[in-house]
Amino acid sequence: MLLPLCILIGSLMAGITMDKLINRRIKKHLKIEEGTWRFIFINALRGVPVSLALVTGLYWIVNTIDIPDSLARLFSYILFTVIVLSITRVTSRTVGSVIERQIEKSGENLPKTTLLSTILTVVIYAMGVLIILQYYGISVAPILTAMGVGGMAVALALQETLANIFAGLHLILSKQIRLDDYIRLSTGEEGRVTDITWRFTTIIPVGGGNMIVIPNQKIASSNITNFSMPRRDIIISVPVGVSYDSDLDKVERVTLEVAREVLARTDEDVKTEPAVSFHTLADSSINFNVVMHSSLFDRQFRLKHEFIKALIKRYRSEGIEIPYPVRTVIQENQGKE
Numbered sequence: 001m002l003l004p005l006c007i008l009i010g011s012l013m014a015g016i017t018m019d020k021l022i023n024r025r026i027k028k029h030l031k032i033e034e035g036t037w038r039f040i041f042i043n044a045l046r047g048v049p050v051s052l053a054l055v056t057g058l059y060w061i062v063n064t065i066d067i068p069d070s071l072a073r074l075f076s077y078i079l080f081t082v083i084v085l086s087i088t089r090v091t092s093r094t095v096g097s098v099i100e101r102q103i104e105k106s107g108e109n110l111p112k113t114t115l116l117s118t119i120l121t122v123v124i125y126a127m128g129v130l131i132i133l134q135y136y137g138i139s140v141a142p143i144l145t146a147m148g149v150g151g152m153a154v155a156l157a158l159q160e161t162l163a164n165i166f167a168g169l170h171l172i173l174s175k176q177i178r179l180d181d182y183i184r185l186s187t188g189e190e191g192r193v194t195d196i197t198w199r200f201t202t203i204i205p206v207g208g209g210n211m212i213v214i215p216n217q218k219i220a221s222s223n224i225t226n227f228s229m230p231r232r233d234i235i236i237s238v239p240v241g242v243s244y245d246s247d248l249d250k251v252e253r254v255t256l257e258v259a260r261e262v263l264a265r266t267d268e269d270v271k272t273e274p275a276v277s278f279h280t281l282a283d284s285s286i287n288f289n290v291v292m293h294s295s296l297f298d299r300q301f302r303l304k305h306e307f308i309k310a311l312i313k314r315y316r317s318e319g320i321e322i323p324y325p326v327r328t329v330i331q332e333n334q335g336k337e
Contacts, residue, residue, distance in 0.1 A: 015053025048086050055082045080135050088128030092121050118198055119169075164199040167216035172196060177219070177226060182297035186223035189214060192298060206298040227297040233270065236292045236300050238307060241285030243321040248286065251320055252276045258314050259292055262307045269295035284323045 177183055177193055183203065184190035189212050191203035200213045227234060242251050259274035272293040280287040292307070294300040315322060 011053045011057025015050035018049035048090055051082055051086050055079050081132050084128050084132050088125055092124040096120055164216040167220035168196050170220055176224060181226055181228035184225040233293050233295050234297055234300060236294055238290040238304060240290055241287045241322060243285060243323040246320055254314055254318055255290055258311050259290055262310050266303050266306050267295050267299050284325050
């Protein structure tokens with residue numbers, strides 16, 4: 001019994017050592033090689049050397065000592081199962097990473113959501129289980145037939161759930177919404193998309209309020225306003241009015257200086273310059289719009305807040321007046337002598 005125990009412990013130590021080397025290599029080359037084919041494959045091997053080393057040790061033990069045929073057959077089933085599941089695990093990780101890499105490389109905005117990851121994993125592991133069952137001598141054809149017949153009954157019982165699954169796939173593949181998009185539904189719900197699962201889509205409103213969970217079918221059948229497409233940045237227009245006594249060149253210069261300072265402080269991702277556009281000679285003021293860009297839809301509210309505060313403060317220090325509405329009322333003398 002001493003030899004099999006030594007073999008098992010030695011195999012386990014070898015597997016742990018190999019796994020540590022893989023993790024060390026991943027950390028060392030994470031920033032340099034991330035996204036390359038070699039990095040994807042090495043990353044997919046994490047944790048696998050331990051199980052494969054144990055399989056090798058068990059195989060060595062089976063061929064070293066005399067054991068009953070029934071026990072040897074059981075060990076062979078265990079060995080084959082571990083090998084297939086290890087290969088399946090590596091394949092699932094590799095395929096998922098390769099698909100994600102190709103999407104990023106092609107420039108497509110197809111989101112890698114929980115739904116896509118779950119479907120991909122289930123399909124690959126299902127193939128691995130079928131291979132294992134075939135090795136055990138269990139015919140796969142009757143199982144598939146039973147699954148087909150039973151699937152019809154399940155489909156009838158789970159119509160709403162299946163509708164949500166296919167609606168979620170439709171949303172992802174049609175690229176109507178993506179992760180981190182800010183959307184508004186015709187039913188009134190709005191927020192930033194955080195995930196698309198097999199049944200629900202979750203969004204977070206502006207300001208980080210409570211999470212809103214919406215069935216995929218409801219989103220697919222709603223009118224959607226996507227504020228992140230075709231571009232994530234949006235245009236903000238802030239109306240301002242100054243008195244007729246103001247120097248308009250000075251007003252424009254000061255306003256743009258304030259806008260640039262606020263943008264640099266609150267939304268440094270914006271590269272587009274702000275602009276001032278005079279448009280109306282009103283009754284009490286000369287009106288204009290301050291046009292700025294916000295990198296994300298929900299950043300516009302803080303940007304407006306900070307800009308208005310800074311603009312009022314700067315106008316007061318520069319002596320620029322924002323007039324109140326003025327009305328002159330002329331009343332005829334009704335009295336007669």
